[in-house]
Amino acid sequence: MVFSILENEYWYGGYVFGSYVQPYDASSEADIDLRRNDSTNQAMPFFVSTKGRYLWCDEGFLLHFGGGNIAIDRDVELREGYVNLKGAYLAASREHFPFGKEGPSDEFFKNPVYNSWIELTFWQNEEAILKYADSILDNGMSAGVLMIDDGWSDYYGKWEFSKEKFPHAEEMLKTLHSKGFSVMLWICPYITPDTLQYRQAKEMDILIKVPDGKPLITEWWNGYSAALDLSNPAAVEWLDKQLEALREIGVDGFKFDGADVLYYPDDIMTAGSVTPNEMARLWCAYAEKYAFNELRMAFKAGGMALMQRLCDKPHNWGEEGIRALVPDTLMQGITGHPFGSPDMIGGGEYMNFRENSGNLDQELFNRHSEIACLLPVMQFSAAPWRVLGKESYDRILKSVRLRERYAPKILELAHHAARTGEPVARYMAYEFPEGGYERVNDQFMLGEDILVAPICEKGRTSRNVAVPKGRWRFQGTVIESEGDVMELTPEEGVPIVLEKCE
Template sequence: MIIQMLENEYWYGGCVSDGTRMPVGPEDNLEIQLDPNPTPNQAMPLFVSSKGRYIWKDAGFPIHFDRGNIVVPDDVRCEGGFGTLRGAYLAAMERHFPFKPVNLSRALLDKPIFNSWIELTFHQNEKDLLHYANSIVQNGFEPGVLMIDDGWSEYYGDWSFHSGKFPDPAKFINKVHDMGFSVMLWVCPFITPDTVAYREARDKGLLIKTAEGKPYICEWWNGYSAVLDFSNPEAVAWFDRQLQALQEIGVDGFKFDAGDSIYYREGHLTFGNVTPNEQSRLWAEYGQKYALNEYRVTFRAGGYSLFQRLCDKEHGWGNKGIAALIPDSLLQGITGHPFSCPDMVGGGEYLNFQQLEDSGLDEELFCRHSEIACLMPAIQFSAAPWRVLSPDHLQIIHRHLALRSQYESQREDSFKAAVSSGEPMLRFMEYQFPGEGFERVTDQFMLGSHTLVAPIYEKGKASREVSIPRGRWLFEGNTIVSEGEVRVLTPQAGMPIVLELQKDPQK
C-alpha cells in the first residue's frame, strides 16, 4: 500500500533510537524495519504526523518513506482527520494502546537514581556497594534508588546473592535502607547452561526450544544462555518465586535487562507460539507488577506502567552520545513511553567509558549530560561524579539537582497528565505549538505545557539558538515577547535555558 504524504507533513515514531532521524518529511528517504525490532531500545508499530494522521499495526512491519510516498504492507492502518500531532497521538493511543493503571514508585522520578554499573561493572559486591552508597550521601547527594547491576547473583537463572560477594544479603540490604535508599537488582530472562537452574527449567519445559525440540542457546553480549519462555505461565511462576524470595529479604524492585527481539528467533517452539517481538512484549508486561522497575528495550509496550530508559550512549558529543538524548527522549514520549530516563549521566556504554576514563574524561561533556537530564522525568548517575569531576564541575551537578527541585511542581504536573491522559511528559515543540513551524525542532523540549527547556549540548558553547513560540515568556527574570522567532540566549554558566510561558493578562 502506498500512502501519499500531505504538503508539509512530517512523521514521527517507530524506533526510539531513531530519534535523530526524526521527523521524516516529504523530501526524505528512510526505511525502517519493525519486524522484529532491530534496535536495543523501545519500539512501537506507530507513526504519527504533524497533519493529524497516524499509521498503526498490532505487530511489527516494514515502512519506507520514499520522498513523499509511504510504502507499507496492505494490512497496516492509516487513519486521519485528527488535526495535529497531538490529536493524532491521542487518537492512536486511545484506540490501540490505552494507558494501564500506573503504579510506578515516585522514587524513580523524584530523587536521583544511582546505578553501580560504571563503578563496579561485573564485580558487584557488598563491601564496594556500601562504600558507593556511603559516598553518595557524604558528597551531598540525596539518597534515592540504588540500582545494583549485573554481577550480584550466583549465575543467570539462579537469582540469589552470590555467597562469596554478599555474606549476609539481608543485613546488607538493611544497611542500605538505613541510609535512605531503595534497592533494585539487575535481572534478565536468560539462564546459564549446565547449571542446576538450567536443568530444572529444561525438565519443566520452561525454555524456548529450537524447531528440533532442543533448548535454544542464545548468543548475547555476555556469552551463551538458555532463554525463558514468557509465553508459558509456568515459566512466569518459576521466575516469580525467585524474585519474591528476594523481596522477602528486602529487595524493593528490579532492573529488567535484555528481552531484545533480536535474541529470539522465528520458528522456535514456544508455549504460546509467539513471535520474537511478542516475547519482548511479554517480558515488558511482566515488570508492571513491580512499582520499582526499569526497562531498556521493549516492543509495543506504550502505555505500560514501566520506567524506560534510553539505551547505553557513548561518552561523546555526537549522535551516539549526548546529541541523541533529547531527540530520543522526545520519541519515547510520542510513542507512549512517558516515564523515561536519558541513560546514565556521562554515558552508559561501559567499554567506551572505561577507555576514555584512562585518558581523561571530558568533564564538560559529563556536566552537559546532567544539564540535559536534570529537567527530564528522571536522572540517573553511574560513574561517581565526585570521583570523575573536579570540585568546580561537581558543584555544577549539584546546581542541576537544585534546579530539578525548583521545578518539582512542573514535573509533578507533567507526570499527572501522563498518568491521567497518556500525554508525554516531554513534548515536541510541534506537539504543544502546532502550525508555528517547529516540526523539525528536536533539540529542545516542552516539560508539560508551559516550560520550555533548551540545554546546551555542543562542546565549548555558552549560548545557543532557541525556537520560541508566540507569546510572553519569562527567562531568568526577564520577559521575552516572541512572535515565533529564533533567538540566541545565554543562560547562567553550566545551566540549561529554561523559559516559562506567561498567561496573557488580557484573558
C-alpha cells in the same frame, strides 16, 4: 498499501533508537523495518503525523518513505481527522495503547536514580555498594533509587544474592533503606547453562527451544545462555518465586534487562507460539507488575507503566552520543513511553566509558547532567565526585538542585502521563502546532508551559532557542517573542529554562 504524504506533513514514530533523523516528510527517502525490533531500544508499530493522522498495526511492518508517498508491505490502519500531532497521538493512545493505570514508582521522579554499573561493573559486592551509597550522601546528593547491577548473583537464573559477595544481604538492604534509598536488582530472562537452575528449567520445559526441540542457547553480550519462555505460565511462576523471595527480604524492584529481539531467532519454539517481538513484549508485561522497574528494550509496550531507559550511549558529542538524548527521549514520549531515562549520565556504554576514563571529557559529563535534570528520570552511574574535578562537580550539583526545584512539576506530569498518556517531555510541535517547529528536536516542553533548551555542542556557552510567540520568564527577566529564534546564555551548570508568563 500506498498513500500520499500531505503538503507540510511530518511523521514521527517507529524506533526510538536513532530518532534524530526524524521527522519524515514528502522529501524523505527511508526504509523502516519493524518486523523485528533488532534495535536495542523501544519500538512501536505506530507513526503519527502533524496533520492529525496516524498509522497503526498490531504487528510489525516494513515501511518506505519515498517519492512523496508512504508504502507499507501490508494493510495497516490509517486514521485521520485529528487536526494535529497532539490530537492524533492522543486518539491513537486511547484506541491502541491506553493508559489509565498507576505509573512507575514516584521515587523515580523525585530524586536522581543511581546505578552501580559503571563504578563496579561485574564486581558488585556488599562493601562496595554500601560505600557507594554513603558517598552519594557524603557528597551532597540526595538518596534515591539505587540499582545494584549485574554481578550480585552467582549466575543467571539463580536469582539469589551471592553469599560470597553479599554475606549479609538482608542487613545491607535494611541499612540502605534506613539511609533513604530504594533498592532494585538487575535481572535478565537468561539462564546460565550447566547449572542446577538450567537443569531444573529444562526438566520443567520452560525454556525457549529451537526447531529440533533442544533448548535455545543464545549468544548475547555476556556470553551464551538459555532463555526463559515467558509465554509459558510455568516459567512465569518459576521466576515469580525467586523474585518474591527477594522482595520478602527487602528488595523493592528490578531492572529488567535483556530480552532483546536480536538474540531470539525467527524460528524459536515456545509454549505460546510467540514471535521474538512478542517475547520481548512479554518481558515488559512481566516487569509492569513491579512499581520499581526499568526496561531498555521493548516492542509494542506503549501505554505500559514502565520506566524506559535509553540504550547505552557512548561518551561522545555525536548523534549516537549526547546529541541523541533529547531526540530519543522525545520519540519515547510520542510513541507511548513517557517515563524515560536518558541513559546514565556521562554515557552508559561501559567499554567506551572505560576507554575514555583516563581522559574523561568533563564538559560532556556536565552537559549530559544538564540535559537529564529536567527530563523524566535523571540517572547517575559513574560517581561524578570521583571522575570530575571540583568545579565540574559543583556544576553537577547545580543541575541536581534545579531538578529538586522542578521535581514537583515532573512528578505531577508523570501522574498526568499515567492517566492520559501525554508525554512528560514534549516536542515543540506537539504544544505549538502552528509554530513551524516540526524539525526542532534539540529543545523540549516540560508540560505545557516550561521550555527547556540544553546545550549539546562542545565549547558552546550559548545557543539559539526557538521561542514561541508570547511572554516568557528567563533568569528573572520577562522576554517577549513573536516566534523568534533567540540566542540565550544559561547560568553555568543548568540548561536554558523559560517559563510561560500568564
